[in-house]
Amino acid sequence: MSTTPPPLRAPASDIEIAQQARLRPIADVAADLGLGPDDIDPYGRTKAKLPLDVAMAPAKGRLVLVTAINPTPAGEGKSTVSVGLSQALRRLGKNAVLCMREPSLGPVFGVKGGAAGGGWSQVVPMDDINLHFTGDFHAIASAHGLLSAMLDNHLYHGNALGLDTKRITWPRTIDMNDRALRNAIIGVGTGNGTVREERWVIIPASEVMAITALATGADDLAQRLGNIVVGTTGGASKAPVRARDLGATGAMTLLLKDAMRPNLVQTLEGGPAILHCGPFGNIAHGCNSLLATRAGLALGDIVVTEAGFGSDLGAEKFFDIKCRFGGLNPEAAVLVATVRSLKMQGGLPKSQLDTEDLGALERGLPHVAHHVKNVRQFGVPVVVAINRRLSDTDAELQMVHDYCAKLGVPVSLCTVWADGGAGGESLAHEVLALLDGKTAQFAPLYDTALPIRDKVRTIAQRVYGASGVDFGPGADKSIDWLEANGMADTPVCMAKTQYSLTDDATRLGVPTDFRITVNEVWGSAGAGFVVAKCGDIMTMPGLAKKPAAEGMRLAADGTIEGLS
Secondary structure (H helix, E strand, O other): OOOOOOOOOOOOOHHEEEEEEEOHHHHHHHHOOOOOOHEEEEOOOOOOOOOOOHHOOOOEEEEEEEOOOOOOOOOOOHHHHHHHHHHHHOOOOEEEEEOOOOOOHHHHOOOOOOEEEOOEEEEEOHHHHHOOOHHHHHHHHHHHHHHHHHHEEEHHHHOOOOOOEEEEEOOEEEEOOHHHHHHHHHHOOOOOOOEEEEEEEEEOHHHHHHHHHHOOHHHHHHHHHHHOOOEEEEOOOEEEEEEEHHHHHHHHHHHHHOOOOOOOEEEEOEEEEEEEOOOOOOOOEEEEEEEEHHHHHHHOEEEEEEEEEHHHHHHHHHHHHHHHHHOOOEEEEEEEEEEHHHHHHOOHHHHHHHOOHHHHHHOOHHHHHHHHHHHHHHOOOOOEEEOOOOOOHHHHHHHHEEEHHOOOEEEEEEEEHHHHHHHHHHHHHHHHHHHHHOOOOOOOOOOOOOOOHHHHHHHHHHHHHEEEEEEOOOHHHHHHHHHHHHOOOOOOEEEEOOOOOOOOOOOOOOOOOEEEEEEEEEEEEOOEEEEEEEOOOOOOOOOOOHHHHOOOOEEOOOOOOOOO
16 A cells, blocks of 8 residues: 555645545455454445444554644644544554544534545545535434434423423534524424424534443443433422433434444545544533544554544543543543644734744743643643644744753654655654653543532643632532432533633633633533533534635536535
């Protein structure tokens, strides 16, 4: 198999590069992992579903997390570095497997774009991955929608369970950014059900997505689905009503029987990539599925995976939720940053980021230190990866290098967007050195036996650097109810802006003397964690004034244009 990018006319967009790539048959990619044609279910020539028993096999691989500093409009390229690192490790002769999330259609057609990497470090087929892929998101939406329909049907036919229609917590879902659905009235008209308030969340915020991402098998999936709390009864008891009480568990599981199986695709250099599930990093726990990661660990020697947004959200949830539930042992981490984004953290406007500014960079560098500390406090060694841009100057790069040296953290320059795996070999050597050092002593940050408020404070103070936490009246009441109804001993999933260490998206750098405000708290009993919502974070994003969808079209020859 060739690992050299084919010649390409310049300039080239991500989709042009992806569309001109010569993809290997998926059976050949599977063969690299020791799987035969009968071990996979192909979805065409370049995609396949893996069997569940692969994820049940003993792990032989070692786990590497790719995380980042807080994202900015300048871009960091965490997914691109993840792909490039896996390609680089394979160039060095390692049986590396990439594990990533599936993209949501909302960001694809909004402003964020897809989640397949970029340049010469992409997972392909990029257009399929960013659109309907193997139908997993549609299946999750159908299972979620079935429960919504059965809930309202139960109300229509007499409400034998005594659900309080003002205390229904189960929303509806759609995989599109649609702000008009944040608050709605349903059931209007004779014979159309019970008139009540309703809201929609985007599929990555659906608890069914989180459940599918955390399930360890079919039986566990069914158990978790049954545990979903859809609302409470009226009166003084306010007892939880669950999906199993509505008789929905079996049918929901049927709809997810294929969606729960990980998907196998490839990188631009033909290496194996397992893409599965896509919970949001700022609303949910932001990691690919546990089954996908376990499959990678069973089939490969090194698994490169990523978690959503910066270490304050993605890495913390990866360590405290996913690794805790899955018994995973991460042994190394990569912290992605760019000179441009660090200058923005130092107060430089986006319009001036391409100009050398050592003062702004120096002011932004403590942001790196904060995220390095975040990773290290979980007992995981880390290397800083500078995702190089053409505008970076030698003086700026040297400043970052010298700063990291003072921190005692290795730093590597990455050019994986332009050079593919070859541009990540230096980073790959640093990661291998961390693994060879065997210094990792992973441990979650807190004991789940702590009261919910103490767990929230632990995350806010030790990960964000907050001086304290304020709980709104509604949050306080919800916490009391959750602790009285079986949700006391669970991890906490913080729903917070990704753009700042605080709950205010405008406060960049490393703010001090700030407090985190928790407005709402609810239980995701099926997923197995409590969600604490901070600030103005939304579970249903909206489209921008000029959404990316406006620039997309299908050409006469069937070629997709405008996708990124």
